[in-house]
Amino acid sequence: MPSRALRLIPTLVPAALACAMAIALPVGEAAAQARAMQRSPAPATAKLSFVGLANNDRVSGKLTVRFAISGMEIAPAGQARRNAGHHHLLIDTGLPALDQPIPSDFNHIHFGGGQTEAEIALTPGRHTLQLLFADHAHVPHDPPVVSERITVEVAADPAEKPRTAAASGGRVFFIDLKDGATIPTRAKIRFGIEGIVITPAGTMSANGGHHHLLVDAEVPALDREIPSDFNHLHFGRGQTEVELSLPPGEHTLQLLLGDHEHVPHDPPVMSERIRVRVVDTVQAGSVASAAPVAGVGRARTAAPNDAAVYFIYPKDGATIFPSSTIRFGLRNMGVAPAGVAKPNTGHHHLLVDVPTPGLGEPIPSDLNHIHLGGGQTERRITLPPGKHTLQLLLADAAHVPHDPPVMSERITVTVMPGGRKSARRR
Amino acid sequence: MRISRRSVAGLLAASCVMAGPFWATNVLAQPAKRQKPPPGALVYFHYPLDGLRVPERFTVRIGLRNMGVAPAGVEHAATGHHHLLIDTDPGPPGQPIPSDYNNIHLGNGQTEVVVTLPKGPHTLQLLLGDHTHTPHDPPVMSQKITIYVR
Numbered sequence: 007m008p009s010r011a012l013r014l015i016p017t018l019v020p021a022a023l024a025c026a027m028a029i030a031l032p033v034g035e036a037a038a039q040a041r042a043m044q045r046s047p048a049p050a051t052a053k054l055s056f057v058g059l060a061n062n063d064r065v066s067g068k069l070t071v072r073f074a075i076s077g078m079e080i081a082p083a084g085q086a087r088r089n090a091g092h093h094h095l096l097i098d099t100g101l102p103a104l105d106q107p108i109p110s111d112f113n114h115i116h117f118g119g120g121q122t123e124a125e126i127a128l129t130p131g132r133h134t135l136q137l138l139f140a141d142h143a144h145v146p147h148d149p150p151v152v153s154e155r156i157t158v159e160v161a162a163d164p165a166e167k168p169r170t171a172a173a174s175g176g177r178v179f180f181i182d183l184k185d186g187a188t189i190p191t192r193a194k195i196r197f198g199i200e201g202i203v204i205t206p207a208g209t210m211s212a213n214g215g216h217h218h219l220l221v222d223a224e225v226p227a228l229d230r231e232i233p234s235d236f237n238h239l240h241f242g243r244g245q246t247e248v249e250l251s252l253p254p255g256e257h258t259l260q261l262l263l264g265d266h267e268h269v270p271h272d273p274p275v276m277s278e279r280i281r282v283r284v285v286d287t288v289q290a291g292s293v294a295s296a297a298p299v300a301g302v303g304r305a306r307t308a309a310p311n312d313a314a315v316y317f318i319y320p321k322d323g324a325t326i327f328p329s330s331t332i333r334f335g336l337r338n339m340g341v342a343p344a345g346v347a348k349p350n351t352g353h354h355h356l357l358v359d360v361p362t363p364g365l366g367e368p369i370p371s372d373l374n375h376i377h378l379g380g381g382q383t384e385r386r387i388t389l390p391p392g393k394h395t396l397q398l399l400l401a402d403a404a405h406v407p408h409d410p411p412v413m414s415e416r417i418t419v420t421v422m423p424g425g426r427k428s429a430r431r432r
Numbered sequence: 433m434r435i436s437r438r439s440v441a442g443l444l445a446a447s448c449v450m451a452g453p454f455w456a457t458n459v460l461a462q463p464a465k466r467q468k469p470p471p472g473a474l475v476y477f478h479y480p481l482d483g484l485r486v487p488e489r490f491t492v493r494i495g496l497r498n499m500g501v502a503p504a505g506v507e508h509a510a511t512g513h514h515h516l517l518i519d520t521d522p523g524p525p526g527q528p529i530p531s532d533y534n535n536i537h538l539g540n541g542q543t544e545v546v547v548t549l550p551k552g553p554h555t556l557q558l559l560l561g562d563h564t565h566t567p568h569d570p571p572v573m574s575q576k577i578t579i580y581v582r
Contacts, residue, residue, distance in 0.1 A: 318478055318493065333478065333495060340541030341501035343508045351503055351541050381500030381511050383543050 042105035048147030049089060052077035054137050061156040067130065071095065072123040073137055078151065083118030086142040091151070093117040094144075095124060096136040101152065107144035116144065130162040169229065172271030173213045176202030178261040185280040191254060193284075195219065196247040197261055202275060203361050207242030208266055209397075209416045211361060215263040215271060217241040219248060222257050225276065231268040240268065245410040246365060252284045306366065309408030310350055313339040315398045322417035328391065330421075332356060333384040334398055339412065344379035345403050352400040352408060354378040356385055359394050362413065368405040377405070391423040466526065466569035467562045470510045472498040473572045475558045482577035488551065492516060493544045494558055499572065504539035505563055512560035512568065514538040516545060519554050522573065528565040537565065549581045 057072035059065070073093045081090035096102075099113040108114050117124065135158060139151035146152070181196040183189070197217045205214035220226075223237040234240050239248065259282055263275035270276070318333040320326050334354050342351035355369050356376040369375050378385060396419060400412035407413070478493035480486050494514050502511035520534040531537050538545055558574035561567055 318495070331497075334543075335478075335493060336543050340503055340538070341543055342503050342506060342541050343500055343511055346502060346506050346508065348503050348506065348540070378500070381502045381508070381541065383494075383496050383501055 043107065043143065043145045045105060045145055045148035046091070046141040048139075048149060048151050049077050050149065052139070052151045054139050054151050054153040056135070056137065056153060056156065059135070059156065059158065061154070063156070063158050065128070065158045065160055067160050068125065068127045070123055070125045071135065075139060075151070078139065080120045080122065081142065082120045083116070083144060084142050091139045091141045091147060092120055093122065094138045094140055095126070096138055097126070098133050101136070101138065101150070104146045104150050108138060108140050108146065128158075128160045130160045132157055132159050169269055169272035170215070170265035172273060172275050173201060176200065176213070176275045177277070178217065178263050178275055179277050180259065180261065180280060183259075183280065183282070185278070186283070187280070188283045188285055191284055191286060192249060192251045194247055195250050195259065199246070202263065204244045204246065204365060205266065205362055206244045206413060206415065207240070207264070207268060210266045211416065214361065215265050215275065216244055217246070218262045218264050218268070220260040220262055221250070221252070225260070225262065228270045228274050232262060232264050232270065243410045244362070244365065244413065247409065254284050254286055257282055257284055306406055306409035307352070307402035309352070309400070309410060309412050310338050311410070313337065313412045315354070315400050315412050315414050317396065317398065317414060317417060320417070320419050322415065323419070325420045325422050328421050329386060329388040331384050331386045332396065336383070336400070339400070341381045341383060342403070343381040344377065344405060347403040352402050352412065353381055354383065355399045355401055356387070357397040357399060358387065358389070362397065362399065362416070365407045365411050369399060369401050369407065389421045391421045393418055393420055466566055469560075469568040469570070469572045470498055473568075474498065475514070475560050475572050475574050477556070477558065477574060477577060480556070480577070480579050482575070483579070485580045485582050488581055489546065489548045491544050491546050492556065496543070496560070499560070501541045501543060502563070503541040504537065504561070504565060507563045512562050512572065513541055514543065515559045515561055516547070517557040517559055518547070518549070522557070522559050522567070522571065525567050525569070525571050529559060529561050529567065551581050553578055553580050
């Protein structure tokens with residue numbers, strides 16, 4: 007039954023769990039004694055139905071189901087009230103025994119909090135849906151208040167995602183790794199990029215994307231999200247290298263760029279698929295040590311994997327005054343002034359109306375790349391009215407972004423016209 | 433540097449804060465040379481705010497105006513590192529801030545910290561320390577706020 011592949015949307019889960027706990031005892035009793043429970047009476051005029059969902063409807067795999075009850079009232083589970091009860095959604099199952107509490111599982115979803123709608127996820131194919139009203143003890147009424155059993159069909163193909171166009175000439179490639187190369191079981195794989203910029207997942211940009219490394223995998227379908235598993239490694243924070251552990255033997259590696267939604271570009275920006283031979287570290291030591299040394303660019307300071315920089319103010323889409331204080335938040339790292347080399351620290355850079363700069367070199371210093379070299383965590387800026395983009399990028403003592411880069415999403419703010427200053431002060 | 437209305441307000445706030453019990457102790461002998469903060473320096477809470485009800489485990493986010501953050505031990509002009517004082521008053525201003533459960537040092541330059549507190553009312557206060565953990569002169573500190581852990 008759990009393999010039903012029906013997932014409750016997380017907000018529903020606590021409610022479902024609470025229901026499950028609430029009826030755990032009565033169910034156990036009923037099983038032991040197999041006695042019929044007292045059923046609450048229901049008016050004959052009570053009517054239960056789906057809202058906006060008819061028999062044989064074609065629906066998407068994730069849908070919101072709404073319930074309508076007339077002639078009765080909704081009361082949360084546990085509250086015994088006349089002519090009242092709560093909804094149950096039966097998926098791909100017939101009516102349960104009417105003198106017993108409705109089971110609580112993936113096929114019988116309880117809405118004990120009195121909810122009148124639910125977001126459910128269905129696998130592609132045909133499914134049946136039916137509503138059943140029940141009283142405070144989850145026992146159906148007498149006569150049962152039940153909706154028509156409808157069949158819905160979930161399209162086999164998920165809706166095609168729009169693909170971001172890629173500029174011609176953009177390409178990704180492996181740095182210092184050729185087809186047929188021999189690498190140790192634990193090797194650093196470095197990704198190169200040309201003609202297109204790296205932006206973290208979630209940040210929409212005209213000509214940007216983030217790396218995906220396909221290990222021993224064919225190119226996935228190009229019109230949808232790249233899967234995320236051991237064979238499809240995502241580098242959603244804009245990382246440009248990975249330390250990869252592979253068992254000895256032959257393996258294939260391929261890079262594929264994905265846009266902000268992890269969908270490959272159109273045309274796809276991908277490297278050729280290369281074959282590598284993985285050998286035990288001892289024999290391969292000489293080969294391995296050669297590769298990183300020959301790498302281009304300067305060494306980047308490591309950052310903790312869970313470090314994140316974000317805007318405390320403003321938030322994405324906010325409207326701000328022409329002269330506003332931008333406040334930065336930093337999680338799992340510390341702030342140090344420029345020039346101070348201390349592990350797990352860096353200083354902020356506020357990028358205004360510019361794309362993410364190259365991550366392997368020092369951040370330029372100009373009016374659009376504001377350095378907070380003194381360790382500041384906020385900055386008052388004045389912008390002309392209109393739309394502007396802001397992005398935060400942390401960098402090390404030498405102004406070079408960390409690896410993986412600690413950068414925020416690029417947010418868009420609207421600067422309101424007029425010279426009035428912000429009334430909100432701390 | 434332009435002195436704006438904002439920084440004047442900041443100065444006012446800072447001087448109000450230190451006008452309390454510190455004035456008296458300030459005239460005592462001062463062993464360590466204390467750093468002068470830049471004008472308008474102000475440390476404040478982004479979260480939580482005074483009077484807020486918070487869960488047992490929450491993140492304290494710290495804002496700092498007109499100054500920078502530097503890890504402890506790094507001597508750099510116009511910088512300091514944060515200390516979170518929980519249910520305690522600041523010690524003598526000329527002394528390094530003690531390090532214990534009530535005086536949480538953010539010595540790596542952190543600007544936020546996750547704390548877990550038992551249920552009930554608690555007071556929080558921010559105090560900036562220089563590279564030797566000694567408060568500036570005058571001290572850069574926030575108002576003492578009271579929160580309710582539910």
